[in-house]
Amino acid sequence: MKKVVTRFAPSPTGTLHIGGVRTALFNYVYAKQNDGLFLVRIEDTDRERSTKEYEKNILDNLTSIGLIPDKKPINQSERNEIYIKAAEKIIESGNAYWCDCSPNELDQMRKEQIAAGKKPMYDGRSRYLGLDRNEKTVLRLATPEEGDIVVKDLIRGEIAFKNSELDDLILLRSDGTPTYHLCNVVDDFEQGVTTVIRGEDHISNTPRQIHIQNALGYPQLEYAHLPLVLGTDKKRLSKRHAATNLEEYRSQGYLDSAIINTLARLGWSKGDNEVFYLNDLIKDFNIKEVQKAGAIFDLTKLEWVNSQHLSNLSIDEFKQHIEPFLSKIDIDIENHSNVNLLINSMRSSENTLEGIAKSLIPYYKDELDYDKKAISKFCSDNSTILDDIKDLLLNIDNWTEDNLDDALKSYQTEKNLPVPKVNQPIRIALTGSTKSPSLGLTLSIFGKGLSIKRIEDLITHLNQ
């Protein structure tokens, strides 16, 4: 058996799109589970729209998310001679011809075809003219006029096209540069690609590409056309729907592994399992099980998957991951006397690292943003609870969670007060809101000095 080689072939006309990450992922996983190679090819033949910045963005992001190519990526823009040579080979075999139809003429032709209710396509009018090359001619592939061409697809089975539906596509532009289809076919051959896994928007390109392969005498490839990632309106996911580039998700605090998990589950599943890591995918993924219909990208699912991956992290891994998000808001994670306790009790407070980092602010910074509603609900009755608690806490020397809880409980029993009446004002004093881990724990995380200071601060604030 021939070694499996897959490739991801983005054009650098934008940053790495999450749909692209998914395509790359399936290519990567398929290669790895077959002990094969995963390659990357930059399709930058569109000089107008391609930039080196986008290329770098794509390559860097692929690498950092772990979809590392097994060979150095190649650029189509540097391989012109190879394509020209291939085109010459097709000319020699008699499977291509020069055509001098002007863009205007073609435009006119299409309009007439549409008006006549026909499919707009090049009608082959120059095919038998025996034209020579000049600065106005393009090279066209002479597509077989009769018969069918069958695409064998791992996901969809066999898809048949009538050759009569296919027009003679352009191989070389009038300026002599090769087009997408030619480059694509030649490179897949040159790179030894065996399996093409790409979006379903390429299905109708496939029969055309097979004709080029045939003209060149290349072997048949294996195909798998993935369903598209859609937005909520069932159209291809775009910036209108949600963030589309990978970096945005990362900067919001979604774990790479969670993004990969979510993308893999979009169109594929395995029993009742929801949580998958890259290694699981290499073990369990089966391209033949991929769904045929497009799948809507659902942010809430990503959030949940992220929370699962977050909770699977060890404390050290978690700290490592959240560190950049904390330093972004000027917090040094280690600048806390009870870091591990704090992190462990707060790590499930939100679904993203960015959200958790924000909820950690009261534990590191002194300026509190008091929740006005909470204050009016729990602190507006002129009671002496805060003063009482302050005095109570002042007398506790053994500052432990259990001790603190006991002290609070006996105060509350003694005064015959409902628990929230006692606890919530303290929470507000400590964190600015009524949200925090259990109160004894929260107090022990803050430590005696800071706890008392915060209670004093709130008393002052209320007296203003």
Added chain:
RNA sequence: GUCCCGUUCGUCUAGAGGCCUAGGACACCGGGUUUUCAUCCCGGCAACAGGGGUUCGACUCCCCUACGGGAUGCCA
């Protein structure tokens, strides 16, 4: 228009003719734990696009219609 691909809960999906009273997960709603929040646990809501066949029997097979997407470039 033409060709191609699709269509199971709001969303991701299970389902290869009887196992389906259509299962799981997210979301949502309710309850419990935490006398806060989050986590966690329990429960609930909710779908086979429509119509014809084939069959003893169809979510599963065939046809038609509808709807959605893609392709129809000297873009990739």
